[in-house]
Amino acid sequence: MEMAVFAVFGLLALASSLAVVAHKSPIYSTLNLVLTLFSVAVLFVLLGAPFIATLQLLIYAGAILVLFLFVIMLLNVGRDEGVPAGHRAQLAAALVGALVFAGMLWLLLRPALGTGPPPPPLGERLVSLSGLAQELFDEYLLPFEIVGLLLLVAVIGATVIARRPTPEELAAAAGAVPAAPAAPATAATPATPEVAAAAAAAGAATWPGEAAPSWAAWAPEAAGAAGGARPAAFRGGSAAKRGDGGGGGEAGATGAAGTGAPPPGATEPEERR
């Protein structure tokens, strides 16, 4: 019985993990990974770790892979062509390397199993949840607390990394430079192009690289989602980074308002409106 279950779910794990690796579409890879995780969870139960199997299903299949699916859909990841045509050698090298590595791993792991007697039949000691909890909260209490801290840091870090800059921050980034030359600009009206260029430079300096076109693509969606003053400020910020003349004036206005010192005779917005 045990042998049959091992054979079925071991082969299922192998086949589905091959599908994870080989399938071109990330969505199907993720769904195959769910199957792999389920099969390995069944093997955990066979090995006398029902609690770990439950955790695997709840955390991995239930939470992490849903996160993967969400990100795949959010980014609209296309099909992966796998190894490019000119790089078949890469696939061959990876296969050979993985085989050699697996052989070495096996040579390393096998002796560690020892030649001692086969394991005792599954008993209360290995399977019981209360025993596991006792050991976890007794001997491994400090690592447990540290893991809680790690998860907190991960949540905060993920939020900070993935979040979109707020319109206020964009306006501040675009308005930081125009706010200073705003006074000369009121005195000398022909300085307007320089102000717009400075706003563009500020945007480019703050969000380097190819950020500007990507923000231009994200901006309409945000403008549609948010209401009130947010879309205006957001549009101004993103347009200023594109170096757009019309948006530059708007960004200058919002930036100056953000600093709390709006130049009274800011001629530039007047012209645009």
Next chain:
Amino acid sequence: VNAGAAVPVSWYLLLAVALFAIGTVGALTRRNGISIFLSIEVMLNAANLALVAYSRQLDQRTGQILVFFVLAVAAAEAAVGLALFIAVFRQRRTIDVNRLNLMRH
């Protein structure tokens, strides 16, 4: 152990090695960042299987507790990694790792 009923623990180890090798091939050959990530999850799971197998062989719970921690760390890793992919995608409009070659130039 009466033959035919119980599975030798070494078979679980062999399966773990095979899963790890499959994950390695995926992580080395895929170009899509998320596919690479999924391959790494397969490798993590193979390591978990080996740990639980040792726990069974030695009749000790330490392996299971280690797997518990590995699960927590994998959750943190997935959260931060996917956030990084979102940030990279916003900047570059792609997560094809062959095109993320800024440090090559």
